[in-house]
Amino acid sequence: MLKENNIKTSDICLLKCQTGIRGLDEITDGGIPGGRPTLVCGSAGCGKTLFAMEFLVHGAIEFDEPGVFMSFEESSEELAQNVASLGFDLKELESTHKLLLDHVSIERGEIEETGEYDLEGLFIRLNHSIDSIGAKRVVLDTIESLFGGLANEGILRAELRRLFRWLKEKGVTAIITGEKGEGTLTRHGLEEYVSDCVILLDNRVEGQISTRRLRIIKYRGSAHGTNEYPFLIDENGISVLPITSLGLQHKVSSERISSGIPRLDTMLGGKGYYRGSSILISGTAGTGKTSIAANFANSACERGERCLYFAFEESTSQLTRNMGSIGVDLEPWIRQKLLNIYAVRPTLYGLEMHLVKMYKLIREFKPNVVIIDPITNLIAVGSDNEVKSMLSRLIDFLKADQITALFTNLSHARSKFEHTEFGISSLMDTWLLLRDIEIGGERNRGLYILKSRGMAHSNQIREFLLTDNGINLVDVYLGPAGLLTGTARIAQEAHDKAAQTLHKQEIEQKKHELHRKLAVIEAQIAALNSEFEESQEEVNKLIRQEESLERALAEERAKMTHLRKADDPIPDEKP
């Protein structure tokens, strides 16, 4: 995208010459000025010669522009040997007339100066070399050596000025290298003569780790990045790392992907992380950060996605063994080349080098998921600020490619946990926090979601269990006794259960008692009833006796009357 734009604009103003050095053409908006000399300066061993050589080799191979390498220091054989390790076959290029190496040696002891002279010989030599292969690119490495070989500086300066003008007229794109001087870019002030483009290479050592950096000091007539860009020299040559500023314009996906832990997905709005988001897992030592990361890697591979795992603490085999112990088997994914574990000690390179390495690996492997475990170790090789800038660049880079990134971060037990993250929390979309919960003489793990952009996530603390079958998230005990986990939770739950049972029993007993009381009352009622019946019976009996007595008396009286033969009395006159 960047390059297309350039071609358009370069047609109007400045012709650019692609160097073919990875990353450099992006920073310079398409390459170094075409048909003009560029000064590449830096201290000893910063990669000037390699830079220049790559420019020629790429030109010869990729852009069909033959080149002349005029070396004032190393012989052709030495040069060829030095770059052979990068896969450049200079002899082959020379035999096909795509490259011409010319070693200019000047021995001061050999040369006596008397009177006026000029460097026409050099001009003729260079001109002849350029014309003989039709060169479009020229390297002069390091022309300042002439100052050591020739005493008359006045002539030399005048001739150098003429040389650079001549190179421009010749229309070749030239790289002139120069050793960095004290307080000046080059020892002999070459920057005075080469004013179109100046690139400074630097190799700084901070905390015993060296980092190569590149900066474009000047680029007349073109926009260019002004930052210091780290660059790497490895078996593929130089690669410069463009600090791409995306301006937060990357596209986002609303696709959700599983974290590999079902219960965690539930907590994250039921669906898991967003694709292309950045996830931070922070926690103190031994809280299970790597386990969560490994689960995520596992689930990505299960979906058939590619995962790149940067392990800064454990070796590949250690990681797979340890994860195997919690039921996450990563081996098959490694065999299927879905998972690539890149284990390296952070102190092996400088921070920028790590970034360049990561870029390279990401470009090569094209993963869907990138895990960096842990980012904290990187701080050993850089300051907070550097780590932050590096991570923001990495995250921007990953987001542009819709790669989901998971970072783990070791926070210190004593410090306030939200503070540790080098201020990178703002870069993160989802932040899971793992905490130690110490209760009742044991340590348990708690997990909660500190933030998760764009989803309704759970606000609950869950207890985080590492079992033989994987990670399990369970509810913590929340009750009058506070937040409890682990055996305390189990004990409390048992305790609660017992209390409940007791309560139940009590109620049962009370019920029982009441029942009995009722039964007693019922019995009493029955007794009274029977007493009542008894009494009634007696009354009836008495009544019946009374009646029969009455009858007997009446009969008696009638009998008597009959016996006395008395008049029949008026029946109602009886007493």
Add this chain to the structure above:
Amino acid sequence: MRSTEEITGPGSEKSKPDIYVLRLYVAGQTPKSMTAFANLKKLCVEHLAGKYKIEVIDLLKNPQLARGDQILAIPTLVRKLPPPLKKIIGDLSNTERVLVGLDIRPLKD
């Protein structure tokens, strides 16, 4: 293409028996080159009578020859023989320095 000028003067038994092979590189007929050649010739006649050989190489005509003797400056005088190789750059106007540079002691009669 090489313009070789051989001047052999009368032999002199007092000096070394070696033959001086001198090569002067120039680029066209520039004043500096002309001066250098004139100076060289004079010097040889005076100090190396009979045992010198001068080759003048015009790099404009033979640019490929510049590489062989590692020529940068013009004019350059190269002492091919006797070894070791010596180079003197400039118009050779300082005769003393040229003589020292060529390891020739000024002849004293």
